[in-house]
Amino acid sequence: MAQILFVSGQGTASAIVKNLGTLFLLLLLLPFNLAVVFLSLIWSIFTTPFRRRNIGTNEKKRILITGAKMTKALQLARFFHRDGHAVFLVETHKYWLSGHRFSRAVKGFYTVPVPEQDPEGYCQALLKIVKQNNIDLFIPVSSPIASYYDSLAKKTLEPYCQAIHLDPELTEILDDKYAFCSKARELGLSAPKVFRISDPQQILDFDFDSDGSRYILKSIPYDSVLRLDLTRLPFEGMEGFVRNLPISEDKPWVMQEFIRGKEYCFHATVRNGKIRLHCCSESSPFQINYQQVDNPAIYQWVEKFVSELNLTGQVCFDVIQAADGKVYPIECNPRLHSAITMFHDHPGVAKAYLTDGEPGEEPITPLPDSKPTYWTYHELWRLTGISSLSELKAWWHKVTTGTDAILDLDDPLPFLMLHNWQIPLLLLDNLRRLKGWVKIDFNIGKLVELGGD
Numbered sequence: 001m002a003q004i005l006f007v008s009g010q011g012t013a014s015a016i017v018k019n020l021g022t023l024f025l026l027l028l029l030l031p032f033n034l035a036v037v038f039l040s041l042i043w044s045i046f047t048t049p050f051r052r053r054n055i056g057t058n059e060k061k062r063i064l065i066t067g068a069k070m071t072k073a074l075q076l077a078r079f080f081h082r083d084g085h086a087v088f089l090v091e092t093h094k095y096w097l098s099g100h101r102f103s104r105a106v107k108g109f110y111t112v113p114v115p116e117q118d119p120e121g122y123c124q125a126l127l128k129i130v131k132q133n134n135i136d137l138f139i140p141v142s143s144p145i146a147s148y149y150d151s152l153a154k155k156t157l158e159p160y161c162q163a164i165h166l167d168p169e170l171t172e173i174l175d176d177k178y179a180f181c182s183k184a185r186e187l188g189l190s191a192p193k194v195f196r197i198s199d200p201q202q203i204l205d206f207d208f209d210s211d212g213s214r215y216i217l218k219s220i221p222y223d224s225v226l227r228l229d230l231t232r233l234p235f236e237g238m239e240g241f242v243r244n245l246p247i248s249e250d251k252p253w254v255m256q257e258f259i260r261g262k263e264y265c266f267h268a269t270v271r272n273g274k275i276r277l278h279c280c281s282e283s284s285p286f287q288i289n290y291q292q293v294d295n296p297a298i299y300q301w302v303e304k305f306v307s308e309l310n311l312t313g314q315v316c317f318d319v320i321q322a323a324d325g326k327v328y329p330i331e332c333n334p335r336l337h338s339a340i341t342m343f344h345d346h347p348g349v350a351k352a353y354l355t356d357g358e359p360g361e362e363p364i365t366p367l368p369d370s371k372p373t374y375w376t377y378h379e380l381w382r383l384t385g386i387s388s389l390s391e392l393k394a395w396w397h398k399v400t401t402g403t404d405a406i407l408d409l410d411d412p413l414p415f416l417m418l419h420n421w422q423i424p425l426l427l428l429d430n431l432r433r434l435k436g437w438v439k440i441d442f443n444i445g446k447l448v449e450l451g452g453d
Contacts, residue, residue: 011436012434014436015430015431015434015435015436016431016434018436018437019427019428019430019431019436020431022427022440023424023427023428023431026419026420026423026424026427027420027424029377029419029420030420033415033416033419033420034416036407036412036415036416037412037413037415037416040407040408040409040410040412041412043409044409044410060083060084060085060086061080061085061086061136061137061354062085062086062088062133062134062135062136062137063077063080063085063086063087063088063135063136063137063139064088064090064126064129064130064133064135064137064138064139064161065077065087065088065089065090065139065140065141066089066090066091066126066139066140066141066142066146066150067090067091067140067141067142067143067146067336068089068090068091068095068098068100068101068109068141069091069095069098069100069422069444069445069446070141070338070443070444070445071338071341071375071405071406071442071443071444071445072141072336072337072338072340072341073089073100073141074100074103074105074406074414075340075341075343075344075405076139076141076336076340076349077089077100077103077105077106078103078105078344078408078411079343079349079350079353080105080350080353081104081105081106082105082347082350083350083351085350086107086133087105087106087107088106088107088108088109088110088129088133088135089101089106089108089109089110090109090110090111090112090126090129091109091110091111091112092111092112092113092114092115093111093112093113093114094114095111095422095445095446096111097421097422097425097426098422098445099413099414099416099417099418099419099421099422099445100414100417100418100445102413102414102417103411103413103414104410104411104413105411108133110125110129112125112126112129113125115145115146115149115150115152115153116145116146116149119149119152122149122153123149123152123153123156123157124156126138126153126156126157127156127157127160130157130160130161131160135157135160135161136161136162137161137162137163137164137353137354138153138154138157138161138162138163138164138165139163139164139165139314139336139353140153140154140163140164140165140335140336141335141336142165142334142335142336143335143444144175144333144335147171147175147333147334147335148168148171148172148175150165150171150335151165151166151167151168151170151171152168154166154167155167155168164269164271164312164313164314164353165312165313165314165334166311166312166313166315166334170309170311170313170334171334174315174332174333174334175332175333175334176220177194177218177220177254177256177330177331178194178195178196178220178252178254180329180331180332181194181256181329182194183309184305184329187304187305187308187309189301189304189305189329190301190326190327190328190329191328191329192256192257192258192259192320192328192329192330193213193256193257194254194255194256194257195254195255195256196220196252196253196254197217197247197252197253197254197255198247198248198249198252198253199247199248199249200242200243200245200247203217203233203242203255204239204242206255208233208234213257213258214232214233214234214257214258215232215233215234215255215256215257215258216230216231216232216233216255216256216258217231217233217242217245217253217254217255217256218253218254218256218331219246219251219253220251220252220253220254221251221252232258233255256330259320259322259328259330260320260322260323261320261321261322261323261328262282262320262321263282263283263318263319263320263330264280264281264282264283264293264295264298264318264319264320264321265280265281265283265316265317265318265319265337265339266278266279266280266295266298266299266302266316266317266319267279267280267314267315267316267317267336267337267339267340268302268306268314268315268316268317268363269313269314269336269352269353270306270311270312270313270314270315271312271355271356271357272310272312272356273306273307273308273309273310273311273312274306274307274356274357274363275299275302275303275306275363276352276353276355276356276357276363276364277343277348277349277352277353277363277364277365278299278302278363278365279292279337279339279340279342279343279365279366280292280293280294280295280298280299280339281293281339281342283318288338288374288375288378288443289372289373289374289398289402290338290339290341290342290372290373290374291342291372291402292342292365292366292370292372294365295321297321297325297326297327298317298319298321298327301319301327301329302315302317313334314334314335314336314337315332315333315334315335316332316333316335316336316337316339317329317331317332317333318330318331318332318333338405338443338444341373341405342366342370342372342373343364343366343370344370344371344373344403344405344408345367345370345371346364346366346367346370348364349364352364371401371402371403372398372401372402372403373402373403373404373405374398374399374402374403374404374405375404375405375406375442375443376399376404376406376407377419377442378442378443379395379398379399382395383395405443406418406442418442418445419442422445423440423442423445423447426446426447427447430447435449436449437449438450
């Protein structure tokens, strides 16, 4: 989910000022990051001889993970490395500068074409890497747009290695908010009312009075900016609002029933219809803090859904739980969720990905005493908006009881290289092109731009 650093102005002057200003702020924090890395290396030297190592599975695997710029890809690499497996990371050519390539958990790093621009080139580049390195398992850490292309890649790679990802047909269903809710209803599961919208006039002609429900609009194709607009319909004078939305047959939207309740995000890694690991966290529009919450009702809903479809892959669900306890899924994302960082100290993640488990074996969840995760640079930005003592105390409690999702005392270089290499180089490139951005997302390691990747 997104980390906001600045709200974008799109003029040339604004772009120059914002890029230079952000580069200066990151430079100011460089000595702190260098100190953190130095102290972490000293700590590692003195404590390594006294640590127990994960034994993991007897057979060591060679793992290919995409999405190298994202924290969740780094976290997966660390899980497998701790069990003795060899990890190879992949990114698109634009992100050759990924700070995570410097992780001690990474044996090799490669870049490939952008999948939506060159699907065949993307699949063939992955196939070449798989053959060169005798890869045993392909685990895509997909961007929203890349999920479908990773399903195509799965088909290309299947003769040579296994994959933890969905087939293309299932990915298309789950990634479509209308098709997903419709499929849930087919399976006898609860779901909000949804309508597929390909023309703004469909909304204006809708009989809200007789229907009686409130609705929100969402783009079916992923939109990193408009996805945060949760304006409720109907309201007086909404015609101008509706007609200004980029709704068309080529870019359909969904009008989804607004459900009152508490929102959660739920991630599950699934093999042959069986949940092998799962985590659940309270949600928000800018979700970058994760703390495990046990919610049996959500688990039961997801368990039936993945079992009925016999899924193998990584799926995350945004759900609303109403006051009566009933669960309503509002969307499904067929890809790994950043909430996987909650497993940062769990020794069983690699095994959960690699095996179906024994009969009756329960899926793993984050450890009961595991610290919740956050991103330090986001929290520093949040600090600037604190306006009361109670807010300051809450912030301090969060950063002192939690842990940074990227910083690992045994593997500190990614923390330095993300903040003082990867992001600065992206900013310099935008400065060269006199281009602005909407926000910096340290979690997924990119500048979020209007019409960007």
